[in-house]
Amino acid sequence: MIETKDLEKQYLEYMTKMESYKEALSLIFWDLRTGAPKKGVDRRSDVIGVLSAEVFNMSTSEEMAAYLAQLLQEDVFQSLNDVTKASLLETKKNYDQNKKIPAKEYQDYVVLSTKAESVWEEAKAKSDFAMLQPYLEKLVEYNKKFIDYWGYDNNKYNTLLDLYEPGVTVAMLDEVFGRLKDRIVPLVKAIQNSKVQPRSSELLVPFSKENQQSFSLEVLKELKYDFDAGRLDETVHPFAIGLNPGDVRVTTKYDEQDFRTAVFGTIHECGHALYEQNISTDLVGTGLCTGTSMGIHESQSLFYENFVGRNESFWKRHYKTLQRYANGAFDSLSMEDFYLAINEAKPSLIRIEADELTYALHIMIRYELEKALFNDELEVKDLPKAWDEKYESYLGITPPNDAKGVLQDVHWSGGSFGYFPSYALGYMYAAQFKQAMLKDLPNFDELLEKGELDSIKGWLTEKVHQHGKMKKPLEILKEVTGEELNIDYLIEYLEEKYKGIYQL
Amino acid sequence: MIETKDLEKQYLEYMTKMESYKEALSLIFWDLRTGAPKKGVDRRSDVIGVLSAEVFNMSTSEEMAAYLAQLLQEDVFQSLNDVTKASLLETKKNYDQNKKIPAKEYQDYVVLSTKAESVWEEAKAKSDFAMLQPYLEKLVEYNKKFIDYWGYDNNKYNTLLDLYEPGVTVAMLDEVFGRLKDRIVPLVKAIQNSKVQPRSSELLVPFSKENQQSFSLEVLKELKYDFDAGRLDETVHPFAIGLNPGDVRVTTKYDEQDFRTAVFGTIHECGHALYEQNISTDLVGTGLCTGTSMGIHESQSLFYENFVGRNESFWKRHYKTLQRYANGAFDSLSMEDFYLAINEAKPSLIRIEADELTYALHIMIRYELEKALFNDELEVKDLPKAWDEKYESYLGITPPNDAKGVLQDVHWSGGSFGYFPSYALGYMYAAQFKQAMLKDLPNFDELLEKGELDSIKGWLTEKVHQHGKMKKPLEILKEVTGEELNIDYLIEYLEEKYKGIYQL
Known part of the structure; x- marks a missing residue:
């Protein structure tokens, strides 16, 4: 012993x-x-x-x-x-x-993907898929070889999914995305024909960086982000990063013509940061002191961004403050109009600019393409065409060029295949967690309006945060919600919210 | 081969x-x-x-x-x-x-000095030398043993000096401090009896942190600090730090009642930073890509702080800008009065608050005490008395307690013996460099007034900066000035400047 x-x-x-x-x-x-x-x-x-x-x-x-x-x-x-x-x-x-993976092979792969990322930058700038194509082909080949080395269950693509979201399979994703497609695609179309038009253009008012920063700091404090264990800085591509649970930093970006970038970005990153700040310190130095998966991490950021930050009760409490920092620019916009405006939903081409309702459709498209690539049902050279067809089919719009289509994301050129589904899983997990939370905190909306966010954070910490990597993503989901992955909660939430907003 | x-x-x-x-x-x-x-x-x-x-x-x-x-x-x-x-x-x-040094012994020493530093904090707060005494005794004993391991030439203390300023010896320091004592001690006394009183209290005006920062940034730019290879941040105990020649950061502290802390502090750290920014990139990764010694480093910071920052020509150019940032607070102080005020000299108890004229006397006192300790002419327990006597003898003032006397500096409790002389050497080197520079740039003052600092920085880079640790401190001194260490340049500079200011 x-x-x-x-x-x-x-x-x-x-x-x-x-x-x-x-x-x-x-x-x-x-x-x-x-x-x-x-x-x-x-x-x-x-x-x-x-x-x-x-x-x-x-x-x-x-x-x-x-x-x-x-x-x-x-x-x-x-x-x-x-x-x-x-x-x-x-x-x-x-x-x-x-x-x-043979060391030499892995090294070549790292070199290739580093090179491909910089080629991607140029290809995107020139909207020239052919430039990137040979690199993508090699990256896909490498990943296929890795799958051979690592082995797979049922579907080769499962091995890639497992890298980012252990336990999640093609069978599960086919099922949930199938349901999403059936229910959300028609809703998106219905919204386009609605007479309701949120006054979103009125959100685009001059708003100084200093004031956006002050408001962001107030919001972080309200969400119970611990400033003794973190700080807020400015960056180009916002992120949160946990160095250790006592040092979890948030970054944001300020657009002086559109305050939403900073405010919703900060709230999103705060969700990530609360996760990392509240992992048990017993796990420091064990390799387990971080989020258990990409998807669970995203569930925390999306929980705060959408269920808190885009919730009417939250703005009942904070809209006056925002108006003050906006120096009167929102005086003619009532709280109700503001709420509708920040929840505008419409089909768009760019994933990272998509709204809460359509976001998962962007992911579904990428999922279907990746799955086809790794099951030899699609060749890299045919990606642009397949991409455009799916955007037309699910969102009713076609990219005018590859820069706004298949070249928009960096992931593939960095060799990250199997990563995208985590984003959609984050939405699903979050909705499932929210449903479970309502059993313990039925007065959720009231808590937001009163600014009593401690109990919400406390619930998430007890159920999710503290465990770090001690529990697998689907294990946490089952323990917290009593169910396997179930997209119905997300669908019902979206239907209720957006039918309400668009009076359908 | x-x-x-x-x-x-x-x-x-x-x-x-x-x-x-x-x-x-x-x-x-x-x-x-x-x-x-x-x-x-x-x-x-x-x-x-x-x-x-x-x-x-x-x-x-x-x-x-x-x-x-x-x-x-x-x-x-x-x-x-x-x-x-x-x-x-x-x-x-x-x-x-x-x-x-046997590994175990060194480890014990590190533990002891870490402990002693925290004891020092408390001892200083309580002004209780007896608290620290047993730690200092052990630290001195360890250092004596280290000297035995390392060996020594002529004087045991030489071995400690060599740690910080390779090549510098007791013989050299005895000579230069002897001359300093003979010439500066009487000058300090004469100044005390002068009728001239610089209006230094008028410098203590409210001055916002933001404006001090803006002015500091302007000054850094004027001094040719490269912001693409650095940045300015706020801290408690200011420093400059070179991560590599392309990333050398300056920090400063803002006292809203006394702008001098930030302005002269920034100029001082800028001198350090210019050194590190301009070391040849050929030396990166070799262990040579840093300043060659504490003393040469200090010569660069002091060169900028005193020969540039406290020079009348510099303020002829910048005083108006300072007045503007001070929001009119200096409107009743002429440039000439301002220049006298920032150059006030008088005996004081605290080294880090000392002026350019008296600073080296503070170092001389510490040097004499350290030398005595390591030559068994003084015991640790007798340090406070010896300290006070020397302050009375050289500066004409006696500390009211040990906190303002022997306990004021952290160095000894951290085990740093032999470090202090580097500060005074920095003054001497700087004056010697200045003298040599005047041969190539006889219009030095004019350059300051015109803001042409590139040629000054260029001269220092060519002679000092670029070499990093490729050359030893005394080797640089000899090559640049054609002379060995000679304190006369510092003495002559101080006498001329302060006799002028105090009309002696």
Whole structure:
């Protein structure tokens, strides 16, 4: 027993060391995106290279192999505590993933995807898919080979899904997206024919950066973001980042002609940040002290952005303050009109600009294309045509060019296939969580109006945040809601809300 | 030959890896002092521990020993280029320093000095030297043992001086401080009896932080600080820090009742930053890409603070702008009165608040005490009395308590003995450089008045900055000025300036 204790201690120290390098990398990442001087960036990239290589080497080292071999022996494993157990299983998964790909091949792949990302930038600027096509073809080939190395269950694409959302399968997604298509596509069409027109153009008023910042800071405070464990900075592509639970930073972007970018962006990132701020500190240094998956992370950001930030009760409390910071620019817009305006829904071409109602359709399109690619039902060269057809079919609009179509997202050129569905899963999880929360906090809307957000945050922390990676995404979903993945909650929420707004 | 080339390459890669860890550490350090959320600090300290330990381990590893053993062989060494040569010699020096102390002993010493620093904080707050005394005694004992391990030439204290200012000896310092004492002590006394009284109290006007910041940014730009390779942030204890030559950050502190803190502080740190921004990028990753010594670094900050920032010609150009940012608060103070006020000199108790004229006397006192401690002519317990006597003798004032006397500085409780003289050397070097510069730029004052600071920065870059640690401090001094260390330039400068100001 004493020997096992020593080994466990060594393993955890080793993990803490790896996590320390990762924390340093996170700080570098944050700094690069919030104001690092540009002339220092080249050298900083080398620093990133050194630290990342060290993390990778440690995760695949002989020392790591020895820890896993010894601590995963059945009798030894059973004697360990739950945190160490979960840490070992997570580490083993990463170890296998990294080890099964020949080192040289993986290295070539990293070089290729880095190159492809910069080609993508140019291809998008020129709206020239042919430029990117050979890179995408190679990236897809690599990923197919990786699937061969890693193996798969039922559908090759499942292996890619599992990278971002462990446990989620094609069968599950086919089912939920099928229902989404049946119910939301007609609703989107009905809305287009509605006589109701939210006065959204009246939101586009001059609004100084300083005032947007002051309002954003007030909102973060209202949402119970802990400023002793975080800070708000400006950036180009907003993000939240957890260095450790005591240091989780939010970034935002200010558009002086459209306050929504900063305000809803900040609320969204705050949802991510609340997750990372409230993970149990027992998990620090174990590899488990982060969100359990992309989808669960997104469920937290979307919960706050939509169920809190686009909720009428929230604005009953905050609209006067916003009006004040807007220096009278919204004086002619009643709270009710404002509420309708910030919830305008209409088909659009660009995913990241899509509204709450249509967003998941953008994801569904990408999901169907990825699934086809990895099941040899679609070739890379045919992506633009397939893309445009699906946009026409589901959203009723066709991209005028590839820049506004198949080239709009960076994900594929970075080699991220299987990642997109997490965004839609985030919507579904969030709606399912909300439904469960209402059983414990039936006065949800009243809490928003009174500014009593502690109980909402507390509920999410108890059910989701604190566990970090100790629980898998679908395990959390089942425990919290008593159900498997069920898109009906999202559909019902959207139908009720948007039929109301558009008087259908 | 090919084998040597490979070995050299491996050595340089190894150095670059170490330097990468150091760069990450520098970013963490900057972040901690400019706004890192307080709840994340404990965990961040562990990250610092991991990275620092890695740097230390790499610097004393068997791999490092092998590089040094092979590459320092006479015939191999001679075949290497100058940068690798200088890197190896510097690395060897660190290696020996670290290796000669038994690991356990060094570890105990680090623990002791960390503890002593926090004891010092409390002892200073309570003005209770007895609290700190046992710690200081142990720290002095450790340093005496280290001197035994490292060896010494002529005077034990030389070994400590060499840690911070390679090549500088007790013999040199005795000589220069002797001359300083003879000439400056009487001048300080004469000034006290002068009828001239600069209107310094009129500088203490309300001055908003925002306006101080705007003025500081203008001044940095005027001094040719490169904002594409740096940034200005707020902190409690200002510093400049070079992460790499393309990322050298300045920090400052704003006192809304006394603009001098920010303005002269920023100019001072800018001098440090210009040094680090202009080191040759060929030295990146070699261990040589930093200032060559504490004293040379300080010479650059003091050059800008005093020869530029407290120069009448500089204010002829900038006083109007300052008046504007001060919102009229200086309207009744002429440029001439302002110049006298910012150059007020009088004996004071606190080193970091001392003026240009008396500063070196504060250092001289510390030097004499340290020298006595390490030559067994003074015991730790007798420090307070010795301190007070020297302040009375050289500055004509006696500290009312130890908080304002022997306990004022953190250095000794952190185990830094031999560090103080670098500050005074900075003054001497700066005056000597200035004298040499005047031969090439006889119109120095005119350049300031015209805002043509490029030629001044260019001169310092050519003579000092670019070389980084490729040249030793006294080697630079000799090459640039044609002379050994000579305090007469500083004395003559101070006498001329202050006799003028005080009409003596």
